[in-house]
Amino acid sequence: MSLFLRTARHLAITLVAMPAVLAAQQTGTVRGRVTEIASGQPIISAQVQVAGTTLGAMTGATGEYVIPNVPVGTRTVIARRIGFAEMRRELSIAPGQTAAADFAMTAAAVTLSEVVVTGTASPTTRRALPNQIESIAGEEVGQAPAATAIDQALQGKLVGAVISENSGQPGGGVSIRLRGTNSILGGAEPLYVIDGVIIDNDSEALVSIGANATRGGAALSNRIADLDPADVDRIEVLKGAAAAALYGSRANNGVIQIFTRRGRAGTPQVSASTEYSTGRTPKKYELVEIPIAGLADTAINTTLRVGQAIERYDVQDDVWRTAHSTTNRLSVTGGSGGTTYFLGSSYQREQGIMRKSDYNRLNLRANLTQQLHPRFDVAVRSNFVRSHAEYIPEGEQTQGVMTGIIFTPTSFNPRFDPNTGRYPANPVLTTNALEVLARYEAPEDVTRFVGGAEGTWRLRDDLTVRYVAGVDDYRREARYLQPPRTQGPNFTGSIQNPVQFSRQFNNDLVATHEWEARPQLTLNTGLGFRYTQDNDEVLRAAASDLPPDQTLVGGAVQSASQARTEIRTVGWYVEERFTLANRLYVTAGLNWDASSAFGESERLQMFPRAGVSYVLSEEPFFRERAGSVLSLVRLRAAYGETGGQPPGAYTRFQNFENTSFAGRAGLVSSTTIGNPDLKPERQREWEVGAEVASFQDRAQLELTYYDKRTKDLVLSVPVAPSTGALRQFQNIGVLSNKGVEIALNTINFNRPALTWRSRLTYAANRERVERLATRADTLVSGYLNAVIEGHPVGVFYGGIYAREPNGAIAYHDTTISGRLWRSLPFRARDTVVVQGARTPVLAQRIIGDPNPDFTMSFLNTFELPRNFELSVLFDGRFGNDVANFTRRITEFFGSDKNVEREIRGDTAVGTFARNPTGRINIYEEYIEDGSFIKLREVALTVGLGQALASRLRARAVSIRLAGRNLYTWTDYSGLDPEVNLFSAQTVARGVDFATTPLPRTFTMSLNLTF
């Protein structure tokens, strides 16, 4: 295409003639104030930009802005703010002079004028985009009450995303699924990018303190938790291949790009805030209280007899606490002479609702931009993070604190025994929960630097070259100390001290060219190159046979190991966008990606995309007939393909593994055969959608339908064992996700006295595993989560009740090991024919689905005069099942409140407790409806008025009262239906097993701007 040649020619000419292009130009300054038209109140964080340049500024607390170094001449200045209609003004800029441009903006529910930069080669307004891209304003994230992590702050704000906080322990542990799960063995979390720098969001457990490492090894934290939500300027979210094709082979799970705050020109503006919050568990376990021994009590203490009077000990109050947390932030922004800066710092101390669990984080940020020349800007961004977490073992760990409590009848008193000088051994799990709380240590420290440099060079008015390079470098040190004799008298203690070093580097070079070919036709061309490199190393040191009081690795038996991975990708992309008469936009692009993890024969992969956006309401015929009713109608359709990296960086090789025999080091061939033809998992997605606005832009409806199909899913496929191997990773699986997303934004009331906005969202996704290695395959992950052809990923698959022909559960009397048990339910059996004989085997059925049928959220904000603002966010998930393993255990081990019925004689003995063949194996019993509506956020902000502010020598003062997860409406019987034992694991989801619930938190904060 001659366009590329044109662009290349321009680039060549301009490079040669560069010094002349960069010769000094004369400039002036634009200055002004942005206010809300009805109330006259300042609008904070509005973007003011000089059209056709990257020059711009953001308004401060007083609504004022300054843009220096604007080239002289007639310029259009545009003011934009989410929730308001875009405004433009023409100005004449004279050399060395200041031109004034004030804007009085009108509230609007329409979002089409926002500029989006993620997933497109050149920045573009939303109206030109053929696909749906969510854009979240910084304050929605930065001011989300008691949200310590960005992903947590996004809960309820993204249509089509299922965002779960997997455990209530502080310090992260959030998983995000955009438009369903798109892999089976690969990761399912989106790609995170900060200011163009790809960053790591690892959730690999270095030590097993939640789920066991053998079951996916997901940690209680994920690395997005390191970033301070207050640094966020805005977030753009690409939810599938149609939008994310530019990210090529890493984008199957979508992309979340976070833009951090930039400096705003002018005198230094200092902001300080201090926040205090208090959290409590929303609920406690209801345990057996009646002081009569039951079957479970006699099982742990053979001197007891059923019916005997005993004492009961519920020690939950020794574990739960009211958590007190503080966050202090200080930031300065300002700039002059072509320099702007934002310096931010924050220090957060967060207590967990379980005693001793704790998290603190120091965040330092410096973002600098320097205009070296009116045509050349550089920006340098850096973020240093230091965090420290104290975790408490939980979940399936027998050392888990809540695990210890649910596994033990309340007739056991775990409190410290002054007579023996020890905590008594737990009669079921050996490890005493209170001793774990008192003596175990599971800290994790992260030291991290995320930084990038960006140069933007407007070679000519129509040609821009941008280069971004960045690193994300961190060290994560975990430690897990289990002191001697705490797991029985023969336990010699153990300490693990793994350290992870992670380094990601990426750079992007992109040239964009704009050409007005005809009066009604503009062509935008983009050419790009991308290189990424991920390095990861884990060093593990461990010791056992510890001397007393040993807290670091050292002891009689020591071991160490090391593992390293590196993945590199290279990509090239081209993009072309045609703009016809400002109403029809056609975009097409191609992306070539190569990765070191792909087999050599499959090295280079191509990912195409194309789309069209048509603003019907711009057509004269439409305006005439329907313009008075519908102020905006836009139709869009997009298609795109992306890839996913295969699991493991080196699965393309036939690797040999270390072994040792008879004292000699040896090597054996891995039983997993290398696959030299391994290629990425490939997703194709098409989506169609529309935006319709009415009532003078005061109501906007967004509709999207998408259809994703991910093929070449890498699965571990059995091979004939006579090859000397057992499995091979092959590109074989197919998975589809289809769904709708609806968002309705309205301004219900807009008067000086009150502006009331609402946003109602609805999203439904249907997931289906289309193909596995063999039709009969059932891949089970975690406990019950299975991957079965024809069903969603992760359905619960397990034992069911034997039932009478009429469907009622069948109860029988039976004798087990010489003991008669009356009226017990049994697990159903199937008859299979093996070797000609009919054999009864335990029946397995699909008994539930952790994926929600649909999700909804409802946000209302009320703005009143005197900077009084109230916002209320409801977040709901519907039709998802939860496997309540906590109840399974509390019932069997006789600590559940239900067991009182058995102790009182209301039901047969063994209905719940200690029945070896009873319902403990009938998983159907423990699948519960996990639908919920949470009152996710409530925030009340009150500006304290100019009089008080000036007394404090401040420009503005406000206080804020807020709450998070204040109330949950659910039928789920456990503590919280949102948690998941297996955290961010791809397949194993919706499992509650002694997992810490999300705290109910109230916060109070004071914000000052100087």
Place this chain on the structure above:
Amino acid sequence: MDTTNRATAPGIRTRVARAVAAATLAAVALSATACKLDLDNPNAPTREEIVTNADGIIAVAPGMQGQFAQTIDDYVVTNSLVTDEWGTRSLALISYVSLLTGENFDPGYDIVLTPFSRSYQVILSANTILEGTQNVSLGVATTAGMNALARLFKAMALGMLAQQYQRVPVEITAAGGVPRERAEVLDTVLVLLERARADIANVSDASLAEFRSLALAPGIDLRNTIDAMLARYYLIDGQYAQAIAAADRVNLGVLSELRYPSPTRNPIENLAFQLRYVGGLQSFVNQAEAGDRRPAYWLQTTATTLPANPPDTVLRPLRKFSTPNEAFPLYLPDEMKLIKAEALTRQGPTNYAAAATLINEVRTQTTSAVDEPVAGLPAIPLTSLATEAQLLDQIAYERRYELYMQGLRWEDTRRLGTQRTTTPTFTFLPLPVVECQANPEQPCG
């Protein structure tokens, strides 16, 4: 285009711009050169690296011997459970009970898969060594030692396969081999063993020193093991003269064994004591001749019995292999005498007296310089060992007590069928389900 508007002298901005342009170009160039995508795996060597590297090839030898040593329990479990050697405990897997009782059997069980898959893993390692010794020069003696070792272990793995499955592939192919008849498998075993013998026949022990210090696991006596295996498989294959000749070459004064120094662990000990899955059947003790000292060598005959599954049997804890680092013998010296006795018997009445003498040597042994069972029984009068039936009957008895849990009894019941004291619950294991499904040769029809 206004590119002609050249500034007369480069100002600071121009210089900055030049520097930036140069830096940008440098960055682009740098990233283009850093784009090497053929990354090696720093954690593990690949097959290509191994078979072209002398140290790599040598390191496969301990790997292969270790694979075989860690597979011993797979052979012994099936042998001992389907015959009358072991019982299972209530803690054990349902598949163990199934082998014992013949009920509820499923060819998808792991116990069906592991003897099969692990044998081929040993064979794959042997092939890697045999391929590597052709590629790289290890010196004449070391090459000979490596080839002999690889062929011995390949033969032992194939031989074990032949005793468990009726038809198996004899060679590894990319997708899965064609299963061969048992006679063909045994022929392959014997060819491999003869070649192994020939490999080192003309190599002196002294020149094999490097091979012994780098590749051969301590405890394994290469020459004796090759001959012992020749004797074992010639007997199974019915080539009696060769069996006798091979057995005669074996030095009965030394053991050849798989050793398990820490952190490795004898897999039988692991099974019986760590996992507590199995124990010896009480009938092994009860059915011994009065005064036979061998049951007490193998089992703890005075310790309390173990709860078994099914519950109507009684189990004895093992005595042999009851500590984690105990060695497992590759063959026992008296096996050679019993092989000769059996081969002589099969050759006809003229050899019956010689056979009876060998049987009595085994029976009357009271001491041994090496760790092996001794019977301490009186000799049987030659008049009572005068017919083929009498001799084979006695050989079957001696083999039962001499070669307990050596993974040989299943084959004995096939060969000494008329003298059975037990009917195995299965004649052979079926091929594993995954082999049936994934092998394109459709080995299961």
